[in-house]
Amino acid sequence: MTTQDDLRPILTTESGAPVADNQNTETAGVGGPALIQDQLLFEKLAHFNRERIPERVVHARGAGAYGTFTVTADVTAYTRAAFLSEVGKQTETFLRFSTVAGNLGAADAVRDPRGFALKFYTEEGNYDLVGNNTPVFFIKDAIKFPDFIHTQKRDPYTGSQEADNVWDFWGLSPESTHQVTWLFGDRGIPATYRHMNGYGSHTYQWQNEAGEYFWVKYHFKTDQGIRNLTQSEANRLAGEDPDSHQRDLREAIERGEFPRWTVQVQIMPAADAAEYRFNPFDLTKVWPHADYPPIEIGTLELNRNPDNIFAEVEQSVFSPAHFVPGIGPSPDKMLQGRLFAYADAHRYRVGINADHLPVNRPHATEARTNSRDGHLYDGRHGRQKNYEPNTFGGPAQTGRPLWSAVPVAGATGNHVAPSHAEDDDFGQAGALYRLMSADEQQRLIAGLAGFIAKVSADRDDIVERAVENFRTADADYGRRLDEAVRELRKQR
Secondary structure (H helix, E strand, O other): OOOHHHHOOOOEOOOOOEOOOOOOOOEOOOOOOEOOOOHHHHHHHHHHHOOOOOOOOOOOOEEEEEEEEEEOOOOOOOOOOHHHOOOOOEEEEEEEEEEOOOOOOOOOOOOOOEEEEEEEEEEOEEEEEEEEOOOOOOOOOHHHHHHHHHHHOOOOOOOOOOHHHHHHHHHHOHHHHHHHHHHHOHHHOEOOOOOOOEEOOOOEEEEOOOOOEEEEEEEEEEOOOOOEOOHHHHHHHHHHOOOHHHHHHHHHHHOOOOOEEEEEEEEEEHHHHHHOOOOOOOOOOOOOOOOOOOEEEEEEEEEEOOOOHHHHHHOOOOOOOOOOOOEEOOOOHHHHHHHHHHHHHHHHHOOOOHHHOOOOOOOOOOOOOOOOOOOOOOOOOOOOOOOOOOOOOOOOOOOOOOOOOOOOOOOOOOOOOOOOOOOOOOHHHHHHHHHOOHHHHHHHHHHHHHHHOOOOOOOHHHHHHHHHHHHHHOHHHHHHHHHHHHHHHHOO
């Protein structure tokens, strides 16, 4: 008589041999020690020990989903990218959300920027757009990035994040004032990943078929509406449900409530850049919408959950160096550093063949390279030659650059970024503060003061320097913050 168990597939070892007993270790007699010949035991334990790769240094805590990008406007006057070539065209995507500072086991509902890393599986190769839920960042030069992240992570002596470190660095880096104002404002703790905007943040280049190029910034405006948490709400949620954001995203897609974003770009003619009032490649600045109004170009919908978080979310890799024809980098010094750093981080963390994994490899075309071997190489090239040029039918170059060359001049050196007429570290931070309602301003002051007040009692210099940056941005901003910090430090 055939039972249901007889119809089940046979469990095997990694090499495909059938497993006779998956419940009991082989031992020397009943109750005796385990035998080294029980290779199933050692295979399972060895694999278990290696199931997790090193977590990301930043953006370790994340969630992701697959989706579709649909073009809704003709942008062929600006870019020759094939996935943007006609209205109605759809491209498969994968979007990974994340927090920046926390480790893999951290809570979702914390005050921290949210990563917004998007992979387009285009017919010309994968295009990665690596951004955040804020249009600006804390620093403008990649050489400062390791120092900045060290202040946000655990102190090497105390093992905790230290207010002294955070405010010492921010106080000595006045360019951070704009982003810090964003972070401690009402949008600093999104209620869910679905209820926040995304931004490419950096400036990128678009090039059309005629070879003309433009500078662009990307905006992803949530169709669900903006929703945020207060600090007290976040504190409660982080304790009760550390996986709140990941759970919300997964369950919304399971219910068929597919999150959507309206995709917009700001477009600056290349000739405008040199004389624009702000440095258009400064990551701590926005382009005011009055100068370059956002133009809707498409919609992004998330509609499929990954089947395995580790394989598809943790092993997903994104690099701003993954461009397609018609899209390229700008002289943004933070972006320039990330072009190297992101891909290099993945080579270390996942391996040199990370791009071969299903979530990372092209879905709408085939990758054809001469790179071979290394950890986890799958032998996909067979007997093909691994050099170019060759006379054996191997892949050949196109001779057409993906983006336009940009003129440069001057001597090499460690140069400060060029200054434009209205460039400073405080103007846009002050403008953001003045855009807030009275209630928003009060919550901003309370959040900043609560954190600054944690600086060590004998380091008033750190406090004064930090407050002075906000005072320079706006006199009222600084005065109110100074009063709030002083009152809190009296109570310590």
